[in-house]
Amino acid sequence: MTKITMREAISQALMEEMDRDPAVFIMGEEVGVWGGTYAVTKGFFDKYGADRVKDTPIAENAIIGGAIGAAMVGQRPIAELMTINFAFSAMDYIVNQAAKLRYMFGGQFMLPLVIRAVGGGGRQLGATHSQTPDAIFAHFPGLKVVSPGTPEDAKGLLKSAIRSNDPILFIEHATMYQVRGEVPDGEYLIPIGKSKVQRPGKDLTIVTYCKGLELSMKAADELAKEGIEAEIVDLRTLRPLDMEPVLESFKKTNRAIVVEEGWKSYGVGSEIVSRIYEEAFDYVDAPIIRVAQKEVPLPYNRTLEQAALPQVHDIVAAAKEVLK
C-alpha cells in the first residue's frame, strides 16, 4: 500500500487507462496546456499531445455532445466539466442524450463515455459554483453516477468507469483533492455499483458518500470517544444503487442516519430512507434522520457558507438523537 492524495489517485487512473487503451482520450476546458483547473491532468498534454488531451472551447453542449458522438463511433472519451455546475449548461446531453440513446434505438448504440465533474461547496465560490446536485443526475435511468470518498475508491472506480461501455458521471469533490489515503500497489479495479462498509460498528448505521464520508469518519471518531460505535456504509455509486450493505448493517443496528452534502429535499438521503422503510421496516427502532445542506443557495461569506453545509457536529448530534 502507498499513501497518495485524491488528486494523485485520479491522475494515476487516467494515465494508466490512457496508457492501456489508445481509444481513451480527454476533452474539456483547460485540460491540456493549463493542466486542468484542479491540476488533475498536469503533465498530460506534454506526455500525450493535443490529439489525446483536447482543449475545448467554453461550450458545454459541444463538449458533452461531442464526447457522446465520439463514444458512439467507437472511441472512449473522458469529458471533463470544469465544475458540475456547468453540467446544467449541458443538461440535454447528460440526461436527454447520454442516458437515452442506447435504449431509445433498441440497443444499437454503445456509449463508453465518462464525464468527470467537480462538485461541492466550501470554497466560497458563491451560489452558482458550489452545488452538490448529484441526486438530480442519479434520477435518470440510463446514466450511472459514481462519487468516491477515498483515494483508493477514486482510482479503482475511475479505472472501471473508463473501461465501462456505459455513460458514467464521475463526481469528485472540490475540497477533497488533498485528502490522503492508502491505495494498493499495482493495478486494481473497483466495481461500479457496490456500496462498502468503510468503518464497522454496532450501535448505528451512517449511510453516506463522497464528502459525507470524510465528515462521517471524523464524526465516528468523536462518537467513539463516548463509546458509540457507528458503522459507516459508503454508497460510492448512486446509480445503480447497491442497498445490500446498507440493509445488512441496518438490520444489525436498527438505527440510521444519512449524510449528504446536497440539499435535503428530494435528495439522496430521501431515497435511502425510503428504501430502508420499504425493505427493512420491521427492523426500525427509531426514525431515520437526514443530515444535509440547509435549503438555501450557498452564500459566499465563509461563516454563512459553513452554516449551510453539513458539519461533523451535525452528524454527531444526529447520531445521538437517533440513539435516544
Added chain:
Amino acid sequence: MKKEQLLDLYHQMVLIRRVEERGAELYQAGKIGGFMHLYIGQEAVSTGLIAAREPRDRVITAYRDHGVALNCGLSADSVMAELLGKATGTSKGKGGSMHMADTEKNMWGGHAIVGGHLPIAAGFAVGDQYAKNDNVTICMFGDGATNIGYFHEALNLAKTWGLRVLWVCENNQYGMGTAVKRASAVDEIRQKAEGYGMKNAEVDGMDVMKVYEASKAAIDYVRREGQPYLLEINTYRFRGHSMGDPERYRKSEEVKKWQESDPIGIFNKYLLEKKIATRKALDEIEARVEEEVAKAVEFAETSPEPALSELFADIYADN
C-alpha cells in the same frame, strides 16, 4: 449518374411518398401513436444528398426521418414496423417515428430534440478524426435548429478543430408554424456559416439532380480539405409540421404554389424529357412501390409486439 442509379433515385422518392401516405392513413386509423412528421414535399433533399455519399459516410438527422431512413437503405418493412411500434422495427419499437436508425447502414438516427444532434454529429467527426480516417458526417437539420445554441457550439467546434462534417440545413421555410423571417436574424441560413469562416452554398431542394450535384461537391470538399461545410437546401413541406397541424400560419395558395414544384413531378419530367426512362418504365416503378408498401404494411401489422421483458433491456450495455 447511370440510368439505373437515376431510376433508383426515382424509386426512392416515390417509395418515401407512398410509405408516408400509408403511414398517415394508419396514423388516422389509430395504429400509429405519438408525433409523426411527414417528409412529403422534401423527398428530393435527402434522396439527392444521400445518393452523393460514400457508404462509409455517416448520416444523422432530426425527427423528420422516415425518408432519410429509406434513402440510407433501411427497409420499408422495418420503417413501417417502427411506426407501428413493433419488435421488428428499426429500433425494436422503442423509438417510434422520430427515432429510426441502423448503424450498419450508417444511419445514426432521427433525433427529436431540435438541434440536439448537432454536437453529437460533431462528435462523430471527432471520433473519425481521432481514428485518422476521412469519413464524412452528414448532419441534417431544419431551419429552426439554426436559432438554438447547440447549432452555434457545433459549428464553432467543427471549424476550430477541422472536423469533417457536412452541415445540411433543410430550409422548409417554417420552424413548426413560425416562418424563417420571424425567427431568424438572417433570411438566408447559409449566411450563419460565414460567421464561422465556413464555406457554404444554397441549392434548390425541389430538384433532386441539383441537390445531388451540390451535395457531391460539398462532400468532396469536406473530405478533401478536412473542413466542415454548410449547405442550405431550400424546400417545402406539403403537409403540416406533424399530424394534426391546423396550419393557421400559411395560406393554402402558398402551399398550392409550392406543390406546382413537386419534386417527384419535376424528376419524372426530367427523366422523360432526357429520354432516360419511358412513361411505361416509370409506371412500373410506381406499381412496384405500391407492392412494396402493401407488403411493408402487412409485415408491420403481422409483426409481434415487443415482449414485456424488453422493457428493461438495453438501458445499459454492461450489467
